[in-house]
Amino acid sequence: MAFSKEITEKIKQITDRYPSGRQKSALIPVLHLIQETGNNSLTIEQMDEVAAVLQITPIEVYEVATFYTMFNLKPVGKYVLEVCQTGPCMLNGSDEIIEYIKQKLGIKNGETTADGLFTLKTAECLGACGYAPMMQLGKTYREFLTKEKIDDILDQCRAAAN
Numbered sequence: 001m002a003f004s005k006e007i008t009e010k011i012k013q014i015t016d017r018y019p020s021g022r023q024k025s026a027l028i029p030v031l032h033l034i035q036e037t038g039n040n041s042l043t044i045e046q047m048d049e050v051a052a053v054l055q056i057t058p059i060e061v062y063e064v065a066t067f068y069t070m071f072n073l074k075p076v077g078k079y080v081l082e083v084c085q086t087g088p089c090m091l092n093g094s095d096e097i098i099e100y101i102k103q104k105l106g107i108k109n110g111e112t113t114a115d116g117l118f119t120l121k122t123a124e125c126l127g128a129c130g131y132a133p134m135m136q137l138g139k140t141y142r143e144f145l146t147k148e149k150i151d152d153i154l155d156q157c158r159a160a161a162n
């Protein structure tokens with residue numbers, strides 16, 4: 001497969017930010033671009049194409065895409081709830097928040113609701129320990145989570161999806 005002309009131009013805009021011969025430095029922003037313009041996930045074919053465009057090996061792309069939880073390697077819901085489960089968040093109740101989301105949505109960690117709206121994931125420290133417990137939702141952080149806040153967030157997502 002080859003990326004569309006529009007995507008190819010956007011990739012060029014990204015790689016142009018880096019010095020000549022440093023295309024690999026553009027890998028993370030390019031993967032974000034491909035993920036955002038697709039189904040919020042990356043396929044093997046897309047990662048192979050990224051490798052070809054950046055003139056690096058496919059394994060270099062896989063290494064990055066599998067290391068960072070922000071990249072989805074299988075289809076996910078419209079909204080991905082990434083709840084931090086590292087120490088400070090755990091000590092402030094992230095386990096309860098995760099359990100509440102599981103019950104409320106009827107899914108396990110890593111699963112997507114039948115309506116395709118929500119995916120639950122756990123994440124390691126997202127660098128916002130002072131706001132624990134917290135989660136990432138798209139490009140935003142949701143902090144000092146409570147069950148009531150989860151209810152509100154899910155309602156807001158459902159309303160925005162309609």
Ligand code: FES
Nearest residue numbers: 084089126128129
């Ligand atoms: S431990 Fe949750 S953001 Fe750092």
